Amino acid sequence: MKLGELHDKLILAARADAPDCGVPYAFEKRIMAGLASKQVEDLWTLWGAGLWRGAFASLLLSVGLSIWALQANGEQAQDLEATMFSAAEQLVDSWPDY
Amino acid sequence: MPQPNSVPLTLPYDAVSTVMEPADEDVISAVLRGETASFELLVNRYSPRLFATARRYARRESEVEDIVQEVWSKAFRKLRTFRGDAPFEHWLMRMAVRTCYDFLRNHQRSRETIISDLSDGETEWLDHFEAAPEQASETAEAARELIRRILDRLSPAARLVITLLEIEERSVKEIAALTGWSVPLVKVRAFRARAEMRRILKGLAREKYL
Structure with missing residues (x-):
């Protein structure tokens, strides 16, 4: 069998077999509905990703500060603690005495 | 008015x-x-x-x-x-x-299709081609089905290259732009794709006539 000729003949057969370009009924409506639901999904994904990023950054900050507080001398650690809790202390101080 | x-x-x-x-x-x-x-x-x-x-x-x-x-x-x-x-x-x-x-x-699993399971129409078309290659019609449904089966057997890269280069008759540059592959890579893949197709056709001929 002449394989070269068979190859050419079959390629011609494939060329003659042009695919149909028909679009299923209301396909565009399905696409638009899918995109709309994905957009809502994306908003939640963005919000979730933002929260995770925030949590990760907070964790890093607290770990970094803990390490610093352990390594630093007592006075600096006390200063940091005072700075961090100053707002809370002011709040407590501002409570009226009954 | x-x-x-x-x-x-x-x-x-x-x-x-x-x-x-x-x-x-x-x-x-x-x-x-x-x-x-x-x-x-x-x-x-x-x-x-x-x-x-x-x-x-x-x-x-x-x-x-x-x-x-x-x-x-x-x-x-x-x-x-x-x-x-x-x-x-x-x-x-x-x-x-x-x-x-x-x-x-x-979806590479589809490549497992056994090429030797030719339909009667495909066998008949191949017999016709063997007897008189120039008279075997390329518009026959059997020929179309046969090339579809052969394309299914090709590796993904080979199928893509054969489709774009030989069936859709696109240039190497166009294929490079469409696929994101470099021009030399398209040429290498085209060479390998033709070799892969020849191997399948050879296998088909061997299974049918030996």
Whole structure:
């Protein structure tokens, strides 16, 4: 069998077999509905990703500060603690005495 | 008195807008401004082309729909990256070809089809070809079915290259642009694809006549 000729003949057969370009009924409506639901999904994904990023950054900050507080001398650690809790202390101080 | 079929000299704005379809660039700008509904115009305009492309690589209609849906989803997500230095259709077709290639890579199981299970029609066509190659009709359904089966047997890269280069008769440069492969890589893959196809044809001839 002449394989070269068979190859050419079959390629011609494939060329003659042009695919149909028909679009299923209301396909565009399905696409638009899918995109709309994905957009809502994306908003939640963005919000979730933002929260995770925030949590990760907070964790890093607290770990970094803990390490610093352990390594630093007592006075600096006390200063940091005072700075961090100053707002809370002011709040407590501002409570009226009954 | 105007004739019923005569075209008025001036059309109201709404009438003009319904007659003249907005250009792709205008539609894309509108979508990027937040008018998501305008995207439907692009879907209507290019879906026939996408369906024809997807049907070259997938047989089942549900798979074809999944491919086209995936292309539109990617196009919508990446619309901001469309720079407009080439027509939108080219940008979309690149995405379509790459999605079809991903589909072929994820559905390699279909390559397990046994080529020796030829139908009566296919065997008859091959006999006819063996006896008189020039008289065997390439428009015969058996020939079409046979080439479909052979394409199913090819590796994803080989199938993509054979389809684009030999069936759709595209240039190497065009294929490089569509697939994202370099020109030398397309040439290497085309060489390997032809060798792979020759091997399958040789196997077919051996199984049939030995």
